[in-house]
Every structure is written in C-alpha cells, then in structure tokens.
Amino acid sequence: MALTVEQVLAIAKATEAYDGVAPLDEATLLTLRNRPQDVTIWGDVRGFGALVGSELSLVVLTQHRGVGLGRQLLLRAPSLPTGTTAWSHGDNPAAAALAAKQGWERTRELWVMRRPVAGLPPAPSLPEGVFVRGFEPGDEAELLRVNAAAFAHHPEQGDMTAADLAERMAEPWFDASGLVTAWEGVSTSSTTRLLAFHWTKRHSETDGEVYVVGVDPAAQGRGLGKLITLLGLHHLAASGGGTTGAGGDGVTNIHLYVEGDNTPAVCLYEGLGFTRAAADTHVQYTRR
Known part of the structure; x- marks a missing residue:
C-alpha cells in the first residue's frame, strides 16, 4: 500500500524529534501539504523517498537506519536525470557515503548561524x-x-x-x-x-x-x-x-541560514554576533 501524505509527514515529524533537525525543507513541506499531486512518494512505514521537481528527499526512521534502507530507497526512485539535487540536513556521514557510492557530488553548503537575543x-x-x-x-x-x-x-x-x-x-x-x-x-x-x-x-x-x-x-x-x-x-x-x-x-534565540560561500553575508552576520558550529551545516548533493 502506498504511503499517504499524512504518513510521510508523521515519519518526518518523528525523525525531526530524534535528530533535532527537520529532514524536509520548507518548500517540500509546503508542496506536500498544499499540492500533494506534485510530489512522487515511495517507501513504507520505515522510511520514504519523495521527489518534488528536481529535488529528492530520503528519510529513514531512526530505528531502521544502518541496514541499507536509504540505498534501497534511492535505487527505487524514478528516473533521476543529471542535475537532480538532494539535501542532507546536517552533514551526515552516512549520507555522504551513500552519495559518493552512487555518483552524487557535494555541491553546496548551507550554514546555520545562531546568536542569543541578549x-x-x-x-x-x-x-x-x-x-x-x-x-x-x-x-x-x-x-x-x-x-x-x-x-x-x-x-x-x-x-x-x-x-x-x-x-x-x-x-x-x-x-x-x-x-x-x-x-x-x-x-x-x-x-x-x-x-x-x-x-x-x-x-x-x-x-x-x-x-x-x-x-x-x-x-x-x-x-x-x-x-x-x-x-x-x-x-x-x-x-x-x-x-x-x-x-x-x-x-531568546535567533538563527539564520546562509550559503557557506557567501562571504559578504557571513561577515555581516558575524559582525552582528552570529556564530556557527560545524554540525550546523546542511549539504546539497547533485547527481552527475
């Protein structure tokens, strides 16, 4: 039985609760909620793949990681042309290894910077x-x-x-x-x-x-x-x-997202007291 949008959102919510970071970006979430007909979904209650335009998302529940389910979901994806992108929300070593083995290249870094209001x-x-x-x-x-x-x-x-x-x-x-x-x-x-x-x-x-x-x-x-x-x-x-x-x-706390190579913006935010931890890096991979 195909996953429903409600099941997909529930898996994403459970994953976020454990990892502390949302596994889907805002654009994908909005499309799922408001235009589900524009999303291709596959998988089961352990995890799912979702394709919106040329952006791929793979999400696996915590208790089912480490057994190759992410690779299976990737291989079950519909035809993915060169230029298809996928985000790792957090610089995840498992995602990096899967990308390297399947011919995806690390192409962008999105940094999260934070500061207290005080x-x-x-x-x-x-x-x-x-x-x-x-x-x-x-x-x-x-x-x-x-x-x-x-x-x-x-x-x-x-x-x-x-x-x-x-x-x-x-x-x-x-x-x-x-x-x-x-x-x-x-x-x-x-x-x-x-x-x-x-x-x-x-x-x-x-x-x-x-x-x-x-x-x-x-x-x-x-x-x-x-x-x-x-x-x-x-x-x-x-x-x-x-x-x-x-x-x-x-x-009491404020965060922002900035492209890692946008030096002027990074300098502006650093000058305003924002700092970044290495773990606060989102990585985009592109299929070559």
Missing part, C-alpha cells in the same frame, strides 16, 4: 529619505521585484512567484509586522520604492529566524543590509509573531 547591538539611524514599516497589502509586487533582483543567482529564493509568496503568507506563523520593509521617499507618498526587506519568522516562544533579508542591488552601499537586519532582530526580540506566543514577549 546583547543585540542597537539599530543604526535611518538614512535621510528612507522610512521603515511592516508589510501592508499592496506591497507584493515591490517585494517580489526586490526579491528577484537580490537573489537573481540563488537557486530557490530568486524564483519566488506571487503564488509562492501568498502560500507562505497563509502559514500560521506569518506576521505582517515581522516583514520589515525599508522604502525610499516619505510614508505619505504614493511613489515610494522598496529598497530592502527583512522577513522574520517566529518558530516558538523562544526561537526566531532571520527568514529572508533582501536588498535591491541598485540600493547597495547605503548600509541598508545591516540596518534592515538589525530592525528585524529587534522586532523578534521585542514582540510575538503571528499566532505563536503572541503575548508581547520576544524570543
């Missing part, structure tokens, strides 16, 4: 001619424009569509005030232009995330990256977000 540096003063506010309906087109420009070379983020944006804004965690936007002009004008944004995400009463920071390339060099990042951090520190812990108490 001791946040103050946000800089706003540059002249710039105002800041939370997201408002009608901002979508400018948000997508800046996102596409800022992440033009990013394999996932830069391709965000209006439907993708709406899907994420429909999630229970979405908080319009936590999507901090910086605009050129004055707040009473109808001819303003979005310069930068920091989309924050609150996972629990204690944990928050720098979800996305985007700066229009045409506005770079004005200190907006540091400004918008700090404004978002202070938002997380000061208030609840969405329906989770919305009692006015901020989070």
Whole structure:
C-alpha cells in the first residue's frame, strides 16, 4: 500500500524529534501539504523517498537506519536525470557515503548561524529619505521585484512567484509586522520604492529566524543590509509573531541560514554576533 501524505509527514515529524533537525525543507513541506499531486512518494512505514521537481528527499526512521534502507530507497526512485539535487540536513556521514557510492557530488553548503537575543547591538539611524514599516497589502509586487533582483543567482529564493509568496503568507506563523520593509521617499507618498526587506519568522516562544533579508542591488552601499537586519532582530526580540506566543514577549534565540560561500553575508552576520558550529551545516548533493 502506498504511503499517504499524512504518513510521510508523521515519519518526518518523528525523525525531526530524534535528530533535532527537520529532514524536509520548507518548500517540500509546503508542496506536500498544499499540492500533494506534485510530489512522487515511495517507501513504507520505515522510511520514504519523495521527489518534488528536481529535488529528492530520503528519510529513514531512526530505528531502521544502518541496514541499507536509504540505498534501497534511492535505487527505487524514478528516473533521476543529471542535475537532480538532494539535501542532507546536517552533514551526515552516512549520507555522504551513500552519495559518493552512487555518483552524487557535494555541491553546496548551507550554514546555520545562531546568536542569543541578549546583547543585540542597537539599530543604526535611518538614512535621510528612507522610512521603515511592516508589510501592508499592496506591497507584493515591490517585494517580489526586490526579491528577484537580490537573489537573481540563488537557486530557490530568486524564483519566488506571487503564488509562492501568498502560500507562505497563509502559514500560521506569518506576521505582517515581522516583514520589515525599508522604502525610499516619505510614508505619505504614493511613489515610494522598496529598497530592502527583512522577513522574520517566529518558530516558538523562544526561537526566531532571520527568514529572508533582501536588498535591491541598485540600493547597495547605503548600509541598508545591516540596518534592515538589525530592525528585524529587534522586532523578534521585542514582540510575538503571528499566532505563536503572541503575548508581547520576544524570543531568546535567533538563527539564520546562509550559503557557506557567501562571504559578504557571513561577515555581516558575524559582525552582528552570529556564530556557527560545524554540525550546523546542511549539504546539497547533485547527481552527475
């Protein structure tokens, strides 16, 4: 009997509870929940494989690891063309060994960086001619424009569509005030232009995330990256977000994801007190 979406999500949840890290990325989870017809699933109650577009996920329950089930799931996958990708959420030696034996190449590293809220540096003063506010309906087109420009070379983020944006804004965690936007002009004008944004995400009463920071390339060099990042951090520190812990108490810890080879971004976050442990590395493998 084929696995249901509910069974797949239950296996993923159980795996996360043991490993401390989610085995599926956000895009795969959203597709499973909202567009299950776009996911190819195989496996059984011990573990599963899932294919969304050109991204493969393999998840094996803890008690069934070490007996070759991951390899079996990989070999049972539908035809996987060159360029298919798969993430190891955590730099897992077993995943690395399987990838090497099956001809997959390590191609990307996504780092997790963390810092406590205590001791946040103050946000800089706003540059002249710039105002800041939370997201408002009608901002979508400018948000997508800046996102596409800022992440033009990013394999996932830069391709965000209006439907993708709406899907994420429909999630229970979405908080319009936590999507901090910086605009050129004055707040009473109808001819303003979005310069930068920091989309924050609150996972629990204690944990928050720098979800996305985007700066229009045409506005770079004005200190907006540091400004918008700090404004978002202070938002997380000061208030609840969405329906989770919305009692006015901020989070105590903040994390973010950054490409390991994005030196400017890593330097910015290190300058803001974020640090990284070697175990906090997500690895992408590509089929050659």
